[in-house]
Amino acid sequence: MDSWKDRFAKVQVRESELPSSIPVQTGLTFNIWYSKWSQGLGGNTRFVSPFALQPQSHSGKTRGDNDGELFFCLFFAKGMCCLGSKCRYLHHIPNEDDVSRLALRTEVLDCFGREKFADYREDMGGVGSFRKKNKTLYVGGIDGALNSKQLKPTQIESRVRFVFSRLGDIDRIRYVEDKSCAFVKFKYQASAEFAKEAMSNQTLLLHSDKEWDDRKEGTGLLVKWANEDPDPAAQKRLLEEQKLESLDMMVRLLNNNNNNRANPTTSNEAKKSPGTELSIDSSSEVSVSNSKKRLLPIDNGMGDDDFIENLKKLKKGTTNIESLPTKTSASVSSGPLIDYLSSDED
Amino acid sequence: MNDEINELPPNICEQCLGDDTNVRMTKIPQGSECKICTLPFTLYHFKASKRSGHIVKTLICRRCATQRNVCQCCMLDLRWHIPVQLRDHLISMVNEENVITEEAKNDMMKRFLSLKDVKLGGAQITSDSTEADVILDKLKSILQKATSESESPQLQIQGAGELDENKQDKNTEKYRSVDVSHILKKIPLNESFTSDVSSKSFFLYNIDASVPEWKIADSVSQLLNIKKWSDGNSLSLIINHKAKCGGIRFQSNELGAQFAHKVRETITTPKGLERGVLRIDRSRIFVIPWTSGFSAASFGATTAENIKLSLSLNKLMRLELGSDNKQFRAKSFHNAKKNKQNTSKRVQKAKSKNSKPRANNLTL
Numbered sequence: 001m002d003s004w005k006d007r008f009a010k011v012q013v014r015e016s017e018l019p020s021s022i023p024v025q026t027g028l029t030f031n032i033w034y035s036k037w038s039q040g041l042g043g044n045t046r047f048v049s050p051f052a053l054q055p056q057s058h059s060g061k062t063r064g065d066n067d068g069e070l071f072f073c074l075f076f077a078k079g080m081c082c083l084g085s086k087c088r089y090l091h092h093i094p095n096e097d098d099v100s101r102l103a104l105r106t107e108v109l110d111c112f113g114r115e116k117f118a119d120y121r122e123d124m125g126g127v128g129s130f131r132k133k134n135k136t137l138y139v140g141g142i143d144g145a146l147n148s149k150q151l152k153p154t155q156i157e158s159r160v161r162f163v164f165s166r167l168g169d170i171d172r173i174r175y176v177e178d179k180s181c182a183f184v185k186f187k188y189q190a191s192a193e194f195a196k197e198a199m200s201n202q203t204l205l206l207h208s209d210k211e212w213d214d215r216k217e218g219t220g221l222l223v224k225w226a227n228e229d230p231d232p233a234a235q236k237r238l239l240e241e242q243k244l245e246s247l248d249m250m251v252r253l254l255n256n257n258n259n260n261r262a263n264p265t266t267s268n269e270a271k272k273s274p275g276t277e278l279s280i281d282s283s284s285e286v287s288v289s290n291s292k293k294r295l296l297p298i299d300n301g302m303g304d305d306d307f308i309e310n311l312k313k314l315k316k317g318t319t320n321i322e323s324l325p326t327k328t329s330a331s332v333s334s335g336p337l338i339d340y341l342s343s344d345e346d
Numbered sequence: 347m348n349d350e351i352n353e354l355p356p357n358i359c360e361q362c363l364g365d366d367t368n369v370r371m372t373k374i375p376q377g378s379e380c381k382i383c384t385l386p387f388t389l390y391h392f393k394a395s396k397r398s399g400h401i402v403k404t405l406i407c408r409r410c411a412t413q414r415n416v417c418q419c420c421m422l423d424l425r426w427h428i429p430v431q432l433r434d435h436l437i438s439m440v441n442e443e444n445v446i447t448e449e450a451k452n453d454m455m456k457r458f459l460s461l462k463d464v465k466l467g468g469a470q471i472t473s474d475s476t477e478a479d480v481i482l483d484k485l486k487s488i489l490q491k492a493t494s495e496s497e498s499p500q501l502q503i504q505g506a507g508e509l510d511e512n513k514q515d516k517n518t519e520k521y522r523s524v525d526v527s528h529i530l531k532k533i534p535l536n537e538s539f540t541s542d543v544s545s546k547s548f549f550l551y552n553i554d555a556s557v558p559e560w561k562i563a564d565s566v567s568q569l570l571n572i573k574k575w576s577d578g579n580s581l582s583l584i585i586n587h588k589a590k591c592g593g594i595r596f597q598s599n600e601l602g603a604q605f606a607h608k609v610r611e612t613i614t615t616p617k618g619l620e621r622g623v624l625r626i627d628r629s630r631i632f633v634i635p636w637t638s639g640f641s642a643a644s645f646g647a648t649t650a651e652n653i654k655l656s657l658s659l660n661k662l663m664r665l666e667l668g669s670d671n672k673q674f675r676a677k678s679f680h681n682a683k684k685n686k687q688n689t690s691k692r693v694q695k696a697k698s699k700n701s702k703p704r705a706n707n708l709t710l
Contacts, residue, residue: 067399088399104361107429108405108421115405118381118449130381130421131449133429154643161584161642169560172587177648187560237556246436250485253426253436257482 009060009076009091011084013051018082046144048220049201051079055166059092061085070102071113077197089113093167094190102190111190112197124224128193135171135192136226139164139182144219145204147211153177159204160184167195183226196223356390356404359417359424364394380407383460384453390418409460414447415469425472434468440484445471524654529646534636535662539612539622545635546602548622551591551659554629559585559592561626566594569608570601586645588652591659593640602635609633615666632663 022030027040053076062073062085073089075081081091090098094111108116108130116130128134142156151159157175160182164170168191175182186192201220205212229235363369369392377389387407394402404418411418414430423433430447438445447467450456471477534549550562563583572580580601585592596602611623613632622633646652 069399104420108419113400115381131431133431152643152647154641154647158584158642165582169563171558171560172585173559174587185558187558233555240556242435243439246432246439249428249432249436250489253428253482254486254489 004059004092005061007060008085009062009081009087010058011082012053012058012076013080013082015082018080019050046141046219046222047201048145048203048216048218049078049080050216052202053077053079053198055093062087062089062091064088064090070098070105071109072098072111072194074112074114074197077112077194078200079198094188094194096188099188099190106190110193112193120225124227128225133189134225135187135189136183136185136229137164137192137196138224138226139184139199139221140180140224141219141222142180142182142204145202145221147203147205147214147218149205149209149211156180156204157182159206163199163202163204164195167191167198183229196225199223353388354408356388357408357411357416357418357424358390358404359420359422359427361422361427362394362402362417362419363392364398366395369394378403378405380405380410380460382406382410382449383456385457385460407460412473413460413464413466413469415465415473423468423472425475425478430468433472436485437468437471437481440481440488518657521650521654521657524650526646526651526654526658529644529651529655530658532638532640532644534634534638536619537634537637538618538620539606539609539634540620541607541609542603543606543635544599544603545606545637546597546599547593547595547636547639548602548605549591549593549634549636549640550585550624550631551634552630552632552663553585553587553590553592555587555590557626557629557631559583562592562594562624562631565624565626566605570604572601584640584642584645586642586652588649588656589645589659590656591645593636593644595639606635613667617666619666621666 021035023035023037025037026045027037029037029039031038058076058079062069062083064071064073064087067088069088069090071089072094073081073083073087073091075083076087076089076091081087085091089112094102098111099106102111105113110116110127114127116127118129118131120126120129124138139160142160146156153175157173160175161170161173164173164184169187171185171187173182173184184192184195186195199221200223203215203218203220205215205218229238371390371392374389374391376386378387379385380387383406385407387404387409389404391401391403393400402419406416406418406421408418411421414421415424416422416430417424421430422428423430426433428436434445434447445468447469450459465473471481553562562585563581566581566583580597582595583592584594596605606622609622609624611625612620613623614620624631624633646655
């Protein structure tokens with residue numbers, strides 16, 4: 001099997017074949033703001049998506065890869081991106097590198113670049129919360145996704161395992177046969193976000209099933225965020241995991257701190273940076289980063305991609321230094337910010 | 347709501363502002379609703395660099411940001427650039443007190459809380475540079491102690507084991523009536539693991555519930571020098587964490603043989619059977635070739651069967667390893683130590699993992 005990096009992304013659906021953006025009529029008037037029908041019974045909004053992501057064959061390079069795009073294409077995840085390699089978002093399954101690149105933004109944005117919320121939706125669907133690092137998905141509606149085909153619990157479990165393990169590194173999968181739902185835990189939160197969109201409203205039927213042709217009669221999977229596992233053993237595991245994570249962070253923080261102390265002159269320089277806020281801050285940071293950088297004209301520092309790359313790398317190492325000036329100057333000084341704000345207010 | 351707080355510059359960290367020396371920002375008074383307190387606030391948005399396609403927006407109001415000492419855009423701690431929860435956890439571990447940033451549940455409380463002039467949770471410490479330095483010094487001493495003290499992890503492991511046994515006794519009572527003989531019959535417990543077996547599938551047991559599947563997959567693919575993603579389905583793994591066992595299937599017999607060859611460490615049971623040993627973190631996973639293959643049903647169809655299977659396997663393991671559990675633990679610890687010396691790059695990781703139980707003592 002060749003990797004996605006060696007080929008260009010496929011057009012998943014031709015533009016002419018895309019469905020109308022107006023949903024099937026279920027009410028009397030159409031609300032163009034919410035793009036929903038109102039004044040009616042509402043009808044059943046659950047359906048089986050006619051498109052599905054084929055992780056192996058669909059993924060490939062896009063324009064986003066050239067531009068250093070961070071986020072994934074939501075339509076690709078749903079199997080219905082009509083742009084293919086011309087898409088400005090990424091068209092592949094999130095892997096370790098992507099997760100580390102996303103790490104900076106992942107606290108408030110999901111892997112598609114959508115903003116998260118403070119609280120979960122009542123039904124635990126949607127983008128999710130920035131308060132909790134949730135890597136576990138609840139998979140419901142399994143009966144509807146199988147068009148009520150009778151299968152043994154273990155068969156259902158292996159089908160769930162098959163479809164989800166293609167979308168990211170699995171931590172564990174548990175199928176609860178009395179409730180006919182499954183819990184899928186991923187290694188990374190980004191994988192869970194991606195899998196949630198990719199598997200929502202999909203069928204669990206296979207080509208070999210005789211029900212395959214009628215798959216659209218079913219209702220599709222219901223993939224939501226999972227609540228915390230009430231099992232005491234699982235909670236204990238979670239605590240352990242958190243402890244490990246904080247210990248990891250301790251080591252990283254200390255390393256950062258050591259770097260900080262190793263070059264006290266630079267941090268002093270940063271501290272002293274007068275109140276002219278952002279412009280001075282970042283220029284002093286350039287001088288902090290590396291003496292080599294001084295050779296480059298600071299003002300068009302963005303002219304060179306390598307330069308930016310280097311800066312970013314250095315930045316990661318010296319985060320502690322940089323946190324100092326922003327905090328002090330941003331909270332104490334008040335005047336100078338208006339200088340550049342007034343210029344482009346419209 | 348046009349009070350002076352909205353006229354102050356936003357709290358945005360360097361990471362969000364990007365590398366450019368000049369940032370063009372747009373200010374929109376009362377432009378958005380704060381995600382934390384639901385009150386309107388002055389929205390700023392900008393591009394981190396002129397070329398980037400993404401507009402970075404402030405998501406929370408300045409008041410909420412200062413209360414938590416976080417950046418208004420990425421909501422990471424301004425000093426350490428880590429998530430709020432992780433920061434609180436870290437501080438409560440170091441200070442041995444419970445520090446949490448409490449969030450209001452209903453809208454009225456959210457607004458009320460945001461108008462108060464307080465620092466919440468760990469922000470009390472990270473907003474003050476001297477206190478943060480004190481914490482870092484404490485951290486350092488803790489970590490140094492953790493690395494020098496190598497006895498305590500072992501004690502901790504034993505303690506955990508005893509607890510498990512207590513629970514097991516309870517479980518044995520509960521699942522006495524469950525019959526798993528038909529499952530055990532299909533598991534190749536009488537096979538022997540040798541380096542020249544030819545089998546696609548292998549049975550794995552003694553898998554601790556805390557070991558995730560990806561760790562096993564990672565270590566196997568590392569052993570065989572294959573990449574999981576680019577290789578597609580060169581191996582498939584089913585782990586049943588309730589049954590504490592699982593199976594691994596390779597694409598071809600050759601890969602299976604290679605795997606058997608690469609697993610160097612084996613143990614011999616009193617019956618003279620060989621078991622391969624796969625080391626992951628602190629636990630040992632035993633490997634037996636499984637020529638007949640397996641499916642998800644091989645580990646029991648119901649939860650009761652899963653648990654009963656894990657109990658039976660536990661009993662078996664005790665027989666296989668001899669009843670002297672303590673000796674086994676001491677041995678395994680000794681081996682782990684050896685491993686640590688051997689690996690060079692992994693040392694750092696192993697250290698932090700070994701020091702985990704120490705931190706246990708700290709908080710509990």
